[in-house]
Amino acid sequence: MQLRLLEYFVALAREGHFARAAEACNVTQPTLSAGIAALEQQLGKRLVDRDRRYIGLTEEGIAALPWAQQAIAMIDGLNHAAEAARGSLRGTLRLGAIPAAMPMVGHFACTLREANPELVLSVRSLTSREIEQALGAFELDAGLTYLDHEPPAQVIAVPLYAERAMFVARAGSGFDGHKSAAWPEVLAQPLCLLHEGMQNRRIFDANLAAHGFAVHPKATADSYVALLAMVEAGGFATIVPEGYAALIPAGSWARILPFDSPFPASRVGLVVLDRRPSSQLAQAALAAAHGINLPRSYRSA
Known part of the structure; x- marks a missing residue:
């Protein structure tokens, strides 16, 4: 069984689309389709449900996928081990x-x-x-x-x-004289935060609820860069991990404050x-x- 056929199969399962899978494997779509068919013929099982387009994996395909992924990983590991032996x-x-x-x-x-x-x-x-x-x-x-x-x-x-959370507001927005931030005044700001699909937000919401608070952000994103850009542009404040706060130059546009009652790290x-x-x-x-x-x-x- 050729490793390349397994790579075609895994790519198709990951991409869910023949053209995208072919592009990921740097082959034409007919080549990938022929490779999938050859793999199915070797196994004697239909792995992919299709009718001019990809519909999904069959039950046999779902069962075979983890083994194909593991086989590829083992071959990659073998190659890396041989390379590492050279130093x-x-x-x-x-x-x-x-x-x-x-x-x-x-x-x-x-x-x-x-x-x-x-x-x-x-x-x-x-x-x-x-x-x-x-x-x-x-x-x-x-x-x-x-x-x-x-x-x-x-x-x-x-x-x-x-990880420790820090409050970030734009300089001149009312926090310039503060040494720390209190939760009631922070939650009263027009906040931009990560969306609820991010674990950081789920941890944050759980900590708020444990202290009797709730948050209603005015904007959400999946990137701290986007959140900081909103704050810099004006009209928003946010909460970021301390590692991001360290990337903002001192004396710049931001006012960065610890919380006077921080949540557990x-x-x-x-x-x-x-x-x-x-x-x-x-x-x-x-x-x-x-x-x-x-x-x-x-x-x-």
Whole structure:
């Protein structure tokens, strides 16, 4: 059985569209369709339900998909192990990061590159649930995500830091003389926040509810860059992890304040799939996580 046929099948299941799957595999659509048909003939089972277009996987296809994903991952692991035996790990390490952890990516990337100069890092911004799913489907090698709230299953985790929330308002909006922010005055502002599909928002809402508060944002987004852009433009305030606050130059447009009654900090860390043998890329990610020298702005996890 050719590995390429399994790659066609996995790509089609992921993309849900023949043309997009063919583009992802760098082949023509007829080539991909012929490859899927050849795989079905070899297995003696129909894997894909289709009628001029992709409809979905058959029951046999759903059952076969995890094995195809694992087979591809094992071959990739074999190749990386052989490369590493020569003393230099090559290839691409695929990292998924929740938006709240994006400032940590820089520290991780520098540490990873020092130990593996020939390795390429590919970073995707994903939700915590998407990271867990992508790890299980062998579409990621590692993830940066929350460890305690909705913790991912079947992973090895390295705690990195404890996230603390900061209030951000535009200078001149009434907070210039404040040293901290109180929840009632913050919740009275026209807030822009992450949408409810993001785990950071779900943690935030749960903490608010535990203290008898609720929030009704005037705008939502899936990116802290978008939230900060709204605040800078005027008319909004927001709440961001301390790592983002550290990226805003001192004395600039923003007024950044801690909360006078902060909610419990949330642990963030690196996770890789718990499997044996562990891939060389997962091992490199774990080693980088253990070796990161964090700045003082991050609280210890």
